Amino acid sequence: MKLVIGIVRPERANQVLEALHRAEVRGFSMSRVQGHGGEMDRVETYRGTTVQMGLSEKVRFEVAVSNGFVDKTVGALCEGGRTGEVGDGKIFVVPLDHAVRIRTGDTDEGAVTPVSK
Amino acid sequence: MSGVDTGDTAWMLVATALVLLMTPALGLFYAGLVRSKNTLNTFMMSIAAIAVATVTWAAIGYSLAFDGDGALIGGLGNAFLSGVDFAPREGTTIPELVFFAFQATFCIITTALISGAVVERMRFGPFLVFSALWSVLVYAVLAHWAFGGGWLISGGTLDFAGGVPVEMASGFSALAAALVVGARKDYGRQALLPHNAVYVLLGAGLLWFGWFGFNGGSGFSTGEGSVLAFTNTLLCPAATLVVWFALDLMRGRKVTAIGAATAIIVGCVLITPAGGFVSPGWAMLLGAVGAVPSYYLIVWRTRTRVDETLDVLAAHGTAGFFGILFIGFFAQETWNGVSDGLLYGNAEQLLDQVFAVLAAPVYAFVMTFILLKAIGAVMPLRATDKEEAMGMDVNQHGEEAYATGEGAILLLPDDHDKVAVPVADPG
Numbered sequence: 001m002k003l004v005i006g007i008v009r010p011e012r013a014n015q016v017l018e019a020l021h022r023a024e025v026r027g028f029s030m031s032r033v034q035g036h037g038g039e040m041d042r043v044e045t046y047r048g049t050t051v052q053m054g055l056s057e058k059v060r061f062e063v064a065v066s067n068g069f070v071d072k073t074v075g076a077l078c079e080g081g082r083t084g085e086v087g088d089g090k091i092f093v094v095p096l097d098h099a100v101r102i103r104t105g106d107t108d109e110g111a112v113t114p115v116s117k
Numbered sequence: 118m119s120g121v122d123t124g125d126t127a128w129m130l131v132a133t134a135l136v137l138l139m140t141p142a143l144g145l146f147y148a149g150l151v152r153s154k155n156t157l158n159t160f161m162m163s164i165a166a167i168a169v170a171t172v173t174w175a176a177i178g179y180s181l182a183f184d185g186d187g188a189l190i191g192g193l194g195n196a197f198l199s200g201v202d203f204a205p206r207e208g209t210t211i212p213e214l215v216f217f218a219f220q221a222t223f224c225i226i227t228t229a230l231i232s233g234a235v236v237e238r239m240r241f242g243p244f245l246v247f248s249a250l251w252s253v254l255v256y257a258v259l260a261h262w263a264f265g266g267g268w269l270i271s272g273g274t275l276d277f278a279g280g281v282p283v284e285m286a287s288g289f290s291a292l293a294a295a296l297v298v299g300a301r302k303d304y305g306r307q308a309l310l311p312h313n314a315v316y317v318l319l320g321a322g323l324l325w326f327g328w329f330g331f332n333g334g335s336g337f338s339t340g341e342g343s344v345l346a347f348t349n350t351l352l353c354p355a356a357t358l359v360v361w362f363a364l365d366l367m368r369g370r371k372v373t374a375i376g377a378a379t380a381i382i383v384g385c386v387l388i389t390p391a392g393g394f395v396s397p398g399w400a401m402l403l404g405a406v407g408a409v410p411s412y413y414l415i416v417w418r419t420r421t422r423v424d425e426t427l428d429v430l431a432a433h434g435t436a437g438f439f440g441i442l443f444i445g446f447f448a449q450e451t452w453n454g455v456s457d458g459l460l461y462g463n464a465e466q467l468l469d470q471v472f473a474v475l476a477a478p479v480y481a482f483v484m485t486f487i488l489l490k491a492i493g494a495v496m497p498l499r500a501t502d503k504e505e506a507m508g509m510d511v512n513q514h515g516e517e518a519y520a521t522g523e524g525a526i527l528l529l530p531d532d533h534d535k536v537a538v539p540v541a542d543p544g
Contacts, residue, residue, distance in 0.1 A: 011507070043515060043528070052525065
């Protein structure tokens with residue numbers, strides 16, 4: 001089991017959702033985060049105050065998957081998130097010790113495999 | 118100054134300020150309807166109309182609209198405010214300076230209305246150029262036809278406060294603008310939702326407030342026509358709201374807030390041309406019946422490929438169209454002192470109204486189409502897909518509506534050329 005964390009542009013979030021759907025990845029969560037990964041292209045001015053925006057809005061996907069789904073999930077995040085410009089985001093894959101589905105008490109592989117009922 | 122009535126002038130000064138408030142109110146209404154990354158750009162298009170259309174109106178627009186009674190266009194006698202002073206405007210009891218300012222606020226809001234068709238993708242620069250040209254070549258011409266002595270008003274068409282130059286002109290121009298500029302890149306593929314329904318409701322409320330000056334001032338006095346239009350501006354939109362609620366209930370079993378805000382606008386537009394010509398009872402009927410075509414046009418339009426984003430055509434174009442036609446049936450000389458409609462035995466009035474609903478949409482649509490094609494040949498009308506994705510606030514104005522300041526690096530005035538140290542750089 002792995003936890004796949006994908007941080008992408010907010011304007012690409014819908015494409016990522018579509019790509020995940022096509023890859024048959026059904027369970028995930030997403031949150032709005034601010035981050036910095038090298039892009040420094042936004043200079044804003046408010047009356048006399050000029051600032052360079054060091055943090056950009058990003059969307060963070062967290063997907064817990066069984067080993068067989070890791071590559072599909074990473075592929076979907078790349079496909080949906082990529083524009084080719086600096087600031088497209090990162091994907092981190094980390095080991096996952098234990099998972100529980102609260103409703104049924106299923107654990108581990110059973111907890112991260114979608115149920116159809 | 119002889120011929121000037123102090124009471125009329127006092128009211129018209131207030132009415133002018135009320136109508137000017139409508140444009141920032143429209144900006145708020147539109148800003149709430151777009152996504153948060155486009156809030157400022159959308160609002161700024163309304164502010165831009167105040168800037169540009171006021172200047173063009175003073176320079177030439179007012180003169181083309183209100184100097185003389187040529188059939189198609191006015192003269193240049195009042196260009197650059199020449200001769201516009203404290204003497205009463207012909208046919209009124211208010212100084213021409215006040216008359217000019219009042220009419221200027223109409224030109225401003227009409228220009229601002231069209232922005233609703235092109236928000237979230239049209240670049241700010243071309244919009245400024247478009248505003249300047251449109252306010253003269255379309256608004257001033259139609260204002261002359263309907264208000265200033267042109268062929269419609271001299272032929273007998275009744276238009277109390279601007280069904281022709283304001284409502285139909287903006288609505289059908291908006292359709293042309295949406296077709297020329299093209300749909301937003303995500304239109305039809307993603308849900309593009311309003312980001313703040315409270316702005317939308319507050320904007321609609323302030324527009325309604327301002328509309329009392331718009332309609333109530335269009336008699337240029339405190340006389341009966343103004344009083345009738347003022348009260349009809351309360352009655353007609355209220356009837357529209359009630360019917361809109363019912364239509365919402367029938368369609369989705371819930372009354373929606375953004376639907377209510379839209380209904381307020383539609384009701385105010387419906388009564389705009391008819392305000393001083395129909396009885397209070399007929400005004401309420403107009404509000405009730407007129408809600409239906411606008412409601413279903415909005416429902417239908419969102420299923421098409423035409424990204425007329427904020428439905429200016431449905432809210433202003435068709436509602437203005439029905440308001441103008443309604444006069445032809447229900448105008449009542451015992452109320453307006455001018456003319457009866459078909460229902461009271463004067464079929465000719467309906468014919469005069471039909472001329473207006475045929476001519477104004479065609480002129481506005483064709484002129485706007487040509488104008489935007491011409492501007493588009495000189496400069497790109499649209500932001501790039503990347504800029505559109507980033508949001509128009511940052512890429513057009515270098516500001517955000519909801520900036521947090523977290524992670525922002527202050528640049529000192531003489532630092533602008535230097536590359537700032539990225540926050541993640543260990544050096």
